[in-house]
Amino acid sequence: MEKKHAWTIGTILTWTRQYFQDKGVDNPRLDAEVLLSHILGKDRLYLYVHFDQPLEQRELEAFRAVVKRRVLREPVAYITGCREFMGLAFQVSPSVLIPRPDTEILVETVLAKLAGQNTAAPALLDIGTGSGAIIISMLHTLAAATGVAVDISAEALLVARENACRHGVADRLTLYKGDIFSAVAGRQFDVIVSNPPYIPQKDITGLAAEVRKEPHLALDGGADGLDFYRRISQVASAYLTAGGLLAFEVGQGQADAVAELGRTQQFLVEAIVKDYAGIDRVVLLRDTRQPVPQ
Incomplete structure (x- = not known):
């Protein structure tokens, strides 16, 4: 990117x-x-419409800086600050896991279940909320819903709060710092959703360099x-209303084991849902204390 080049x-x-x-960067x-x-x-369309537009020196310098960061395997979402x-x-931010398309399946599946139940x-x-993408998306769709999100990271909760405000759901979302259910003792919910950490410890060093930049926790x-x-x-059953739903995102090859964990705790395995690549990605567990209203 020499300065003399137009x-x-x-x-x-x-x-x-x-x-x-x-440099071996994916999706170059x-x-x-x-x-x-x-x-x-x-937006990206602008680039194609203005393909012959010269770049100013300040734009070139700023672009050069982010290209260097990407070559060092910093994820694009951390560079742009948005996903x-x-x-x-x-x-x-580097304080939160980057939301992924497969996790949209978790949200879509839960929303479909709630629509079928006519839950007013x-x-x-949301346990381990990170950026808040899961619960904020749900609250954005469900105008009458209320939500609680917990995370062990105070830095992650700051990001989630900003996103809740950005999308107009902050008045219906309460954020707590805590481990699993420690911050919500005595409360019950119609749905508990979680995309928890699920990488086996021995596999972490073999992850892509970009993924290893995300929070270890x-x-x-x-x-x-x-x-x-x-x-x-x-x-979980102590924190669910009777007939409530526990919904997990799971890693590749984990669905059967997670489903069995649910059965051991007297949950009904209501569904195992595949992602876009045909991998079992979502496990839905239903509390069996009463029939689910149809």
């Missing part, structure tokens, strides 16, 4: 795509476009990756 949007994208590819073209869009404050989830833009004003609990699921599923399922 860089246009098109030429800089071509150069950056090749540079990322040479997409990452180049997202980062340049971020620097210019425009889309369920059609909403969420603030993210469900009370929701949000990744480490213990020796077999199931620690948090055990802890949550063992006591």
Whole structure:
């Protein structure tokens, strides 16, 4: 990116795509476009409509800086400070796990179940909320719902609070710092949802460099990756209303084990839902103390 070169949007994208590819960066073209869009404050369509637009020196310098960060395997979402989830833009930082498309399946599945039950004003609990993407998306859809979100990280809760305000649900969402259910003793909810840490400890060092930049606490699921599923399922019924729903996102190959943990605690395994790649990704457990109203 020499200063003497008359860089246009098109030429800089071509150069950056090749540079990322040479450095082994996944999705080189997409990452180049997202980062340049971020620097210019425009959407990606703008790049194609203005392919021949020259870049100013300050824009080139700012883009050069983020390209260096990406080559060092900093996730794009941390560089831009934003990630889309369920059609909403969420603030993210290195304090929180980056929301992923597979997690949208968890949200969509729970919303569909609630719609089928005609629950007027469900009370929701999100354990390990991180950025708040799961529960904020649900509250954004369910205008009458109220929510509680807990996380052990105070820094994560600050991000979640900002996102709740951004999407107009802060008045219906209470955030607590705590471990699992410690902050909600004596309360009950119609739905408990969680995307807990589920990477087995031995597998963490083998994760992609970008993933290893995310918070260790949000990744480490213990020796077999199931620690948090055990802890949550063992006591969840005390925090669910009769007939309530416990919904988990799970890692690849974990669905059957998590379902069995639910059965051991007298939950009905209502569904196991696959992600876009055909991998079992969501486990729904139903409290059996009374029939679910239809």
